[in-house]
Amino acid sequence: MLNKLLYALTADDMERVRRFGTPRHWMAGEMLIEAGHPVPGLILMLSGAASVARRDGLGRSEVVAEHCVGHFVGDVGQLSGQHAIVDVAALEPIDGLVIPPDQLRALINSEAELGGRILRTLILRRIAAIEAGAGPMLIGDSHDARLHDLCVFLTRNAHPHSVRDAAADCEARLLIEQLGAAPDDLPLAICPDGTILRSPSDTQLAMALGYLSDLDASQVYDVAIVGAGPAGLAAAVYAASEGLSVLVLDCQAFGGQAGASAKIENYLGFPTGISGQELAGRAFTQANKFGAHIAIPVEVTALHCGKQPYSLDTRGGGSVLSRTVVIASGAIYRRPAIAGLDAFEGRGVYYWASPLEACMCKDAEVALVGGGNSAGQAIVFLAGHATHAHVLIRRDSFEATMSRYLIDRIAGLPNVTVHPHTEVERLEGDATGLASVVLKAPLEGGATRLDVQHLFLFTGADPNTDWLRTCGVELDAHGFVLTGAAVPAGERRRAGDATAVNLMTSVEGVFAVGDARAGSMKRVATAVGEGAAVVAQIHALLANIGADSLGIGARG
Incomplete structure (x- = not known):
């Protein structure tokens, strides 16, 4: 693995790279890159x-x-301009080429x-950093829903990090005391x-790590894609x-619901299956590329679509x-509608099953509600x-x-019990999280509750x-976006003949794809x-309608 991470270019390779970079010189002892700071490329x-060293934010450093x-x-x-996750220092005078993201x-x-060789090496380095727990250190109570949310945010966005449980880790408790952190400051x-962030939001953490740059309100994009799930990433x-x-905008993570799937086995080209996280990660890198x-x-x-160009308002980020x-x-x-649900979200109740949640329920009984493919x-x-999974349908x-x-796969699992005609009435627990799932009617054996966390x-x-x-985009009775022939006749006339395109909405120049579109098949x-x-x-x-009417130059 180390040899792959330190992959060296040949003299011929370096000559081919020269035209993309700017020469620069560093003196011995000078920093080429500092962890947590912007990278020139x-x-x-x-x-x-x-030398390459990992630093944990507490001043401790390890040469790797x-x-x-x-x-x-x-x-x-470096493809997307994120901040560095390692320190790189010159051991002797260095001449090099700086290749900026573009x-x-x-x-x-x-x-x-x-x-392709360079990109594969860059991806392997990020995987190694994730496995090593490089990047920010999260400290908090393992039962804190906010700590879980931050872990999910970083994990889903493939950002290296480590987690310290204040309840079980003496050093973590000592750090909290030294920093004078109150309970409300955690995680x-x-x-x-x-930099130390106290109970940060996802946005605050993203900005501190450098992968959320300010949006340029003056730039007019050709295409703005709202949502970075499989449909949005494919369009990108x-x-x-x-x-x-x-421009792609998403409020949580790339991959959407599919990104949280532990394994997708019916996606073309992956006979042994692929995790939603891996599939989404590849698409994310490809879009950046x-x-x-x-x-x-x-x-x-x-979305405001009264005139061209269209304007999208963002929470806290202005308009684009x-x-x-x-x-x-x-x-x-x-x-x-389950009594007590609010109290246990992120503290025993989850809406996806990623490796993060799987580690939390190792060697324990779990309950799952749902009967679709995601379930x-x-x-x-x-x-x-x-140890056992109770499935309620x-x-x-x-x-x-x-x-x-x-x-067929579920039928062959010895530690899975499916309970038909079963619904949850309420949830019970304490300050540490969920303790019991109370059912609306007894199970076959007479049990009225499942003692699961x-x-x-x-x-x-x-x-x-x-x-x-x-914006006035036409929706159906359930809130899904109408497109193509499903748009009411009057709205089709308003948008012009171009609504014959089956992904066009009732508003000219606005399209819908994926799960938000009415009539779509909910598959990756x-x-x-x-x-x-x-x-x-x-x-x-x-x-068909002439580029000038939208102010866009047709390309490609």
Whole structure:
């Protein structure tokens, strides 16, 4: 693994890279990169040597590698301008080339074979950093829902970090005392540059780590994509690769609901399956590679489409402008009417089953509510960690709601019990979290409750479309976006003939893809297909109605 991380370019490779970089010299002892600070770009070593050290924000440092001639300094975060997660210091005078993010993307795209080798190494370095727990240190009570939320945010966005439980870790308790942190200050986030955040929001943490830059209110994008799930990322990859300027906005993480899937086994080309996190991570890197600007976490609160260019309001981030908009905002996890639910979200109640939650319920019994494919994938995954999984469904079986391969897989799991015609009435617990799930009716054996500390809810989702009401985009009775022939006749006339394009909404230049679209098939493959297809339909719109009416130059 170390050899792959320290992959060296040949003399010929370095010559091909020269045109993308700017020469720079560092003296012995000088810092090339400082953890927690902005990075000028990828650095190619032409002479000299440098040490690479991980720093934890408390001043403690560990040398993990040395770079020499032909090595390049950086990881995949350099594609999107993230802050450094390691220190790199010159051991002797160094001559090198600094390749800024835009030129790094140009290198990867124009030098396909060489760029592929460099990109693979950068990705492996990020994976190694995640496994090593580099990056910010989170300190708090393991039963604190806010600590869990921050862990989920960083994990879903593939950002390296470590977690210290104040209840079980003496050093963590000592740090809290030394910092004079009150209970309301927890969790703490100690960043690599020494910055200490007290009970930060996702946005505050993202800004401290450098992967949420200020949005440029003066720039007019060709395409603004709201949502970084499979549909949104697919649209970003295809639009950016065709030369359109692309902005992607998401309020939580790339991957959407699919990104939380432990294993997707029916996606074309992956016969042994792939985790939603890995699939989404590859798409995220691919979109960055082609130059899409991805801003996370940024919540879009309103779309104004009275005139061109359209304006999107964001919570706390001002407004951004775009000539076309792709609605890929997906759905929001449905919260069933269960007494006590609010008190235990993030403290025993979860809406997805990732490795983070699986570790928490290792060697324990769990309960899961839901009978769709997402529930099926979670059941199979959790069964490999929990001692027993109780599955609660209102129907008599999975037959009408779940894919056959998942039904057969679940039937063969000895530690899974399916309880048909079963619903949850209320939840009970204490300050440490969930303790019992009380049922509306007794189980076959007469039990009226399940004494479990972990409950997973997969009870469907509602469309995330409230932000569209300021624009007049037509929705169906359930809040899903109407497109193509489903748009009422009068609205089709308002938008012009271009609504014959099946992903066009009732507003010209505004499209919808994925789970937010009425009539879509709620599958990852379908979402990706729609995300790819919408780019061609944007080009078709420009060709049919004339680019000047939208102020867009047709490309690609």
